[in-house]
Amino acid sequence: MLALDAPAIASRAEAGQFVMVKTSPGVTPLLRRPYSLFGILRDARGTPTGFSLLVKRVGVGSQLLYDASPGQVFPCLGPLGRPFVLAAAPARAWMVAAAWASRRFAALAEACRTRGIRPTLFYGARTAAELFCLDLFERAGADIVLATEDGSRGATGA
Numbered sequence: 001m002l003a004l005d006a007p008a009i010a011s012r013a014e015a016g017q018f019v020m021v022k023t024s025p026g027v028t029p030l031l032r033r034p035y036s037l038f039g040i041l042r043d044a045r046g047t048p049t050g051f052s053l054l055v056k057r058v059g060v061g062s063q064l065l066y067d068a069s070p071g072q073v074f075p076c077l078g079p080l081g082r083p084f085v086l087a088a089a090p091a092r093a094w095m096v097a098a099a100w101a102s103r104r105f106a107a108l109a110e111a112c113r114t115r116g117i118r119p120t121l122f123y124g125a126r127t128a129a130e131l132f133c134l135d136l137f138e139r140a141g142a143d144i145v146l147a148t149e150d151g152s153r154g155a156t157g158a
């Protein structure tokens, strides 16, 4: 998880959007990498101060983000993409996520909570170790239904 200080982006961001991150100050890698906004970070008054990203290491760009040091700067473009459309309370929200795809839903669960909507998350992964950030969904008051392929947590998908 990478937390970035970015009040200008955070104040406009909505659940379901993403940013394009320049992962290196040099030319390699040249292209920005897309990352979903995982959580919106707020100060004690609730004012947005930044956002977090959940980063899976697959190549050069994600490795640079994974190795980030405190204070390092990563230019970001955003927020981009179409946000989720939220139902009005008391409607229910149903979210279906698989392991890394959960990164799009933490902000949505939080947005539901602030609108008085109790979300249900159907969350599957290969193993229990890949059920990332369960605590965040629990804190957002989500009902969570788990399933793993190997049966190490929740229902088995086999």
Ligand SMILES: Cc1cc2nc3c(=O)[nH]c(=O)nc-3n(C[C@H](O)[C@H](O)[C@H](O)COP(=O)(O)OP(=O)(O)OC[C@H]3O[C@@H](n4cnc5c(N)ncnc54)[C@H](O)[C@@H]3O)c2cc1C
Pocket (backbone or CB within 6 Å): 018, 029, 033, 034, 035, 036, 037, 053, 054, 055, 056, 057, 058, 059, 060, 061, 062, 063, 100, 103
């Ligand atoms: C809208 C959007 C939102 C995204 N949000 C997130 C997010 O929140 N968190 C996150 O971790 N990723 C996210 N991704 C995927 C992320 O952009 C890529 O994993 C990232 O660009 C990889 O860059 P890299 O330089 O590390 O890999 P590269 O050096 O570009 O690729 C290295 C190797 O990994 C393969 N590869 C690239 N991406 C993936 C992948 N996602 N899974 C498996 N293999 C891959 C390539 O084919 C190549 O073989 C998102 C992608 C999109 C389009």
